[in-house]
Amino acid sequence: MKRPQWTAGNRIDLLENGESFFPALFSAIESARHEVLIETFILFEDKVGLALREVLVDAARRGVRVDVTVDGFGSPALSETFVRGLTEAGVRLHVFDPPPRLSRRLRPFRRLHRKIAVIDGRIGFIGGINFSADHLMDYGPESKQDYAVRVRGPVVAQLRHTARTLLEPGDEPRRWWPPRGATPTAPASPPPAAGPARAVVVTRDNHRHRDDIERMYRLALHAAQREVIIANAYFFPGFLLLRSLQRAARRGVAVHLVLQGQPDIPWARWAARMVYGQLMRAGVHIHEYCERPMHGKVALVDDAWATVGSSNLDPLSLSLNLEANLIIEDRGFNRALRDKLQPLMRDSCRRLRVEDTAVRRWWWRFGVGALVFHVLRHFPRWLARLPVQPQRVQPAAETPVVVPAPSTGPAQAWQWHGMRRLGEEALE
Template structure:
């Protein structure tokens, strides 16, 4: 509109690289200068996982089917979904004791897959849930699972943005602080530079790295991709890196710091904004948008 891009809904948000069908990278890192700390003072804190083994074939097949090929019709989506169910390998892959799954989110038959993996891990947690997520405004069900986990004695730690690249993100997330803190959830704000990571660890056995934020657009609109890993060594390594981040660059949010939310008008405003954001994906889904289109770019000889 007037030269500005306003259509940011249902966008391709996953970040995938496959090399020679033997190695893949999945995470949240964009090809952008502000993601490189060496060249930008506000380079984002982010994560990606390098994958080798059987899972690479699934990631490559996904890229070919969803990027290089024309967008499928609904009938083709149904056929692909049935084929996935019949092929056990599509649910995960094992190599050297590590079990991993490539989990995606789309606007057809995999609308809630990533969220369901998060919820299942939180509900089964026995000791600790550790989540570092840049844009945190999940739906009611995941919030409820986090609160219930904290109340049954699980240590629930959230690492969120304290120095965001977009200030409105922090203001929206702060609407949830009091609700979570009252249930015993611990909240830490990362203040060294903008946080862009989307990772989680549960009980040092389950971990995920990917592109999906825990907000309305990632959970309900965008095309996303995560790797879910069940491996003690991998989960422990990721947990240690996040713990280091918390100890060196994060500030804990104290419950008394949210006392201003007791104001009637602030509480009313928070309630209205919360429910508006919660229902935003439903409203956005009704907006007419162009079908996604992929065009191959060919260089011409000089």
């Protein structure tokens, strides 16, 4: 199995929420000259999706090769008008494993959950932010708290290879079908050095990289000496990762988990609370973010290890979905991420006590707790035995189009151009 390769000479800029992410990405697309690659779990036909379509159409019309891949389960309701506007301009819109109409809601497993964008092989983006209006603050109390990064430097070639391999499997196991008419694209030479960071792209799939992301987390926890901060949306890790968190806390590392206190999926909080007791008894500090739904997938360890990506710490991400994280070694980036997470813990979270969990109740200690322990220990292996259904990347022209249900109001185009300066100032 090929191991991920660290590359030096990268610049990594942290982007918080859609207000920073969308202007940075759209500006990069506007400057594209040769190629735009995008993978996303969710693309909605709201003001963000319409703004994305506008910049992609403009890029395609000036001769840029544009490939956009969406997940068939996460993006099920793009109208014919929306799709035609892209494809007629020359955008290659692909759908990962589009489910049949009648079973659209019955195939939630093994999804394309990655969020990657690469422009001209020289600027990359990776994180947890989808193309939907609920990543903007003006969405209201349900707007999501999330993170992504803008990447320059040699590691962008790894991001590009990850995205292109999905469309052009090459010598990978042929579990996906390349779109009709696709022509192989020669690998781009790595971009020149742009900063001080060492970085590597780590993926999770169902063939050769089944546990690479989890293994990187465990290695970092094993090496931790002073501090660990993990902010994650959906938290229900397996036995090995739980044990690594407990061991780090027991040897004196300050382990902080920032998890959902106001979940967008109600059962997510219930599942996470199943493991709070054993973690807190080992000394792990748990903070529930209560201001808005937490959608981030970031972590830092000590002064020079961090990760940003699409992978949650739950069974779907760690055992089933296609995921991608960037692992970063850079003191400056760690300071920037810590400066975002510490005020979050201090001002917008409720720190839990052991009394807030079920661990002291007799029915938990002698019944449910033991059951949960053994389920966690074996759950990843059970999930891995689920059949690997034939999955393919299919051109949107061959995919049944679903007309979205009427919304509560008209979809308004997002005037992102006025946000560009705000996003640039956030990175200065």
